[in-house]
Amino acid sequence: MxxxxxxxxxxxxxxxxxxxxxxxxxxxxxxxxxxxxxxxxxxxxxxxxxxxxxxxxxxxxxxxxxxxxxxxxxxxxxxxxxxxxxxxxxxxxxxxxxxxxxxxxxxxxxxxxxxxxxxxxxxxxxxxxxxxxxxxxxxxxxxxxxxxxxxxxxxxxxxxxxxxxxxxxxxxxxxxxxxxxxxxxxxxxxxxxxxxxxxxxxxxxxxxxxxxxxxxxxxxxxxxxxxxxxxxxxxxxxxxxxxxxxxxxxxxxxxxxxxxxxxCLKFFKSKENSEPTPTSxxxxxxxxxxxxxxMEWSVLFVIGSSNIIFEAMRESKMTDEFEKFLLLFTNLPVPVMALAIVVFCKFMTEFGSNASVIYCLLIHIARVSVKTKVNPLYLMICATLSTSLPFHLITGTPSNAMVAAYVNIPPRKMMIAGIGPSIVAILTNLFTVCVWSKAIWPDIGNFPDWTHTAHFNEF
Structure with a gap:
C-alpha cells in the first residue's frame, strides 16, 4: 500500500x-x-x-x-x-x-x-x-x-x-x-x-x-x-x-x-555557485x-482482524467442529464429498483471509481423508483451490479490501458482482479435481500407502 x-x-x-x-x-x-x-x-x-x-x-x-x-x-x-x-x-x-x-x-x-x-x-x-x-x-x-x-x-x-x-x-x-x-x-x-x-x-x-x-x-x-x-x-x-x-x-x-x-549534486561541482545552500x-x-x-489504515485492520479470528478458532480447537461436519459426508461418493468441501471452503474464505482459512482447515481435511480412505491430495486440492477465490466480501483477500477502500465501492455491488465468478469457480474447481487431476496424477483416485506415516501430532 x-x-x-x-x-x-x-x-x-x-x-x-x-x-x-x-x-x-x-x-x-x-x-x-x-x-x-x-x-x-x-x-x-x-x-x-x-x-x-x-x-x-x-x-x-x-x-x-x-x-x-x-x-x-x-x-x-x-x-x-x-x-x-x-x-x-x-x-x-x-x-x-x-x-x-x-x-x-x-x-x-x-x-x-x-x-x-x-x-x-x-x-x-x-x-x-x-x-x-x-x-x-x-x-x-x-x-x-x-x-x-x-x-x-x-x-x-x-x-x-x-x-x-x-x-x-x-x-x-x-x-x-x-x-x-x-x-x-x-x-x-x-x-x-x-x-x-x-x-x-x-x-x-x-x-x-x-x-x-x-x-x-x-x-x-x-x-x-x-x-x-x-x-x-x-x-x-x-x-x-x-x-x-x-x-x-x-x-x-x-x-x-x-x-x-x-x-543537491550541483553544489559539489563548483565553489563559485551563486545559489544559496539549501537549509532543509x-x-x-x-x-x-x-x-x-x-494511507487506508482500515484495510490493515480488516485483514488483520480476520486473521486473528481464524487463528483464535484454531487455538481454541473450534476448527475441530469443522472436521466433525465434514465427516457427515463420509458415506457419500467421493465427488459429492469434494463438492461439499469446495462449497464449504468457498463459503468460509469470504469471512477471513484465504491464507488464514487454509492454514486452519487443511490439517482437518487431511485427517478426514485418512479416516475415509480417500487420497489426501484429492480433498486437500479441493480446499486449496476453493479458498483461493473469495469474490463477495472485503475480508476474503487484501485485493478486495484495497480496491473497495481505494474508490469507495459499495459492499452490495461487490456481493452481487461476485455471484457469477463464484458459481463458475465452484464448477471449475470440481472439474479440475474430479476430472483433470487424473491426467496429472493418474493414481489420485487410489488410497496411497504413504498415508500410514502421517504426522498429525505435530499440529
Whole structure:
C-alpha cells in the first residue's frame, strides 16, 4: 500500500496510462481485456496483493484521462474527481465504469495467483502441509501444479471478463444505456488519439522521480519472485528465513530515503555557485506526511482482524467442529464429498483471509481423508483451490479490501458482482479435481500407502 502511494506521488502511472490508451484505444472492451489479462499474468509471479496494488494507480489514471476527454464519469457526482479525498466520510460513489475496472483487477489478481506456487499463499501452505504431514508423499512441483490449475484459471478469467462486461457495461444488451456509452465513432477515436499524443508529448522526458519509483517497483516484483521460489518451505513458519514481504519492506525504506531529484549534486561541482545552500532536506519519493494523509489504515485492520479470528478458532480447537461436519459426508461418493468441501471452503474464505482459512482447515481435511480412505491430495486440492477465490466480501483477500477502500465501492455491488465468478469457480474447481487431476496424477483416485506415516501430532 505504501508503494501504491509512491507511484501516485511520482505520476509515473499517468505516463503509462496514456501510453496504454495510445496503443489499445479507448474501447472499454479492449482496455478491460488488456488490464484484466495483465493483472492475471502478473499475479502468477508475485502475490495477488502486489499485483492488484501495482495496477490500481494505473487504472485510476486511465479513468481520469478518459473522464477528462468526456468519455465517462469516474464518480456519480460530477466534477469531484480532483477534489476526491479518501478520508472524507461523504466520499462520492463510483460509477459502474469505475467499479467494473477495479473489481476486474481485484478478481483477476486472485484468479491468476492460484495457478502457481509463487503467486498464491494458499498453494504454498498446501505444499508445505503435504511435506510436513505426509513426508513420504510425492513432491508437489511447481510445473506440475501449474499444469493442474492453469486450464481452470483461463476458463475463470475468460468468464470473468464476459460476466463483468455483461453486468456493468451491458454487453449483449443493446438497449442498455451503459452499453451505448461504451461505443465511439471513427471521428471521435481520431480526435482522442491526437489529444492523447499531445498529452504524452507535454509530459516530456522521464523524470528522475519517475525513474526511481518505476525501477524500485520492478525490482520489488523480481526479488519477490526470486525469494518466493527459492526459500526453504520446511521452515515456512519460522522467522529465520526471508519471505515474500521482505522485498516490499526494503523497497519502502529505499523510497523514504531516495530524493525526488538530484539538485543537491550541483553544489559539489563548483565553489563559485551563486545559489544559496539549501537549509532543509529535499523531499523523498515517499514521505510520512504523504502516508498519514492518504494511507487506508482500515484495510490493515480488516485483514488483520480476520486473521486473528481464524487463528483464535484454531487455538481454541473450534476448527475441530469443522472436521466433525465434514465427516457427515463420509458415506457419500467421493465427488459429492469434494463438492461439499469446495462449497464449504468457498463459503468460509469470504469471512477471513484465504491464507488464514487454509492454514486452519487443511490439517482437518487431511485427517478426514485418512479416516475415509480417500487420497489426501484429492480433498486437500479441493480446499486449496476453493479458498483461493473469495469474490463477495472485503475480508476474503487484501485485493478486495484495497480496491473497495481505494474508490469507495459499495459492499452490495461487490456481493452481487461476485455471484457469477463464484458459481463458475465452484464448477471449475470440481472439474479440475474430479476430472483433470487424473491426467496429472493418474493414481489420485487410489488410497496411497504413504498415508500410514502421517504426522498429525505435530499440529
Amino acid at each position: 505504501l508503494i501504491i502511494l509512491a507511484i501516485e506521488h511520482s505520476l509515473v502511472h499517468r505516463r503509462i496510462a496514456i501510453k496504454i490508451l495510445l496503443l489499445f484505444g479507448c474501447s472499454h472492451y479492449r482496455l478491460s481485456f488488456v488490464l484484466f489479462l495483465s493483472t492475471m499474468v502478473l499475479s502468477m509471479w508475485c502475490t495477488n496483493s502486489i499485483a492488484c496494488g501495482l495496477m490500481m494507480p494505473l487504472v485510476k489514471s486511465i479513468l481520469k484521462e478518459l473522464e477528462q476527454m468526456g468519455i465517462l464519469d469516474v464518480f456519480e457526482v460530477e466534477g469531484v474527481l480532483h477534489n476526491y479525498n479518501r478520508k472524507d466520510k461523504n466520499s462520492p460513489r463510483p460509477t459502474d465504469f469505475t467499479i467494473f475496472y477495479f473489481l476486474g483487477i481485484a478478481y483477476s489478481s486472485t484468479i491468476g495467483g492460484m495457478s502457481t506456487i509463487i503467486g498464491s499463499e494458499t498453494n504454498r501452505i498446501f505444499k508445505n502441509y503435504c511435506e510436513l504431514i505426509f513426508p513420504q508423499s510425492p513432491a508437489i512441483e511447481g510445473p506440475q501444479l501449474m499444469l493442474l490449475t492453469l486450464p481452470g484459471v483461463l476458463i475463470m478469467e475468460m468468464f470473468l471478463y464476459l460476466w463483468l462486461n455483461f453486468y456493468f457495461l451491458g454487453m449483449l444488451r443493446v438497449q442498455n444505456y451503459t452499453a451505448l456509452q461504451t461505443t465511439l465513432t471513427g471521428d471521435e477515436e481520431q480526435y482522442i488519439t491526437i489529444l492523447l499524443k499531445t498529452k504524452y508529448q507535454q509530459l516530456g522526458k522521464i523524470k528522475f522521480h519517475e525513474g526511481v519509483v518505476g525501477a524500485i517497483v520492478i525490482l520489488t516484483a523480481l526479488f519477490q519472485l526470486i525469494i518466493s521460489s527459492t526459500y526453504d518451505r520446511k521452515h515456512y513458519y519460522t522467522f529465520n528465513v526471508l519471505n515474500s514481504s521482505t522485498p516490499s519492506l526494503i523497497s519502502v525504506l529505499i523510497l523514504f530515503i531516495m530524493p525526488v531529484n538530484l539538485d 532536506p529535499s523531499n523523498g519519493c515517499l514521505t510520512w506526511s504523504l502516508v498519514t494523509d492518504n
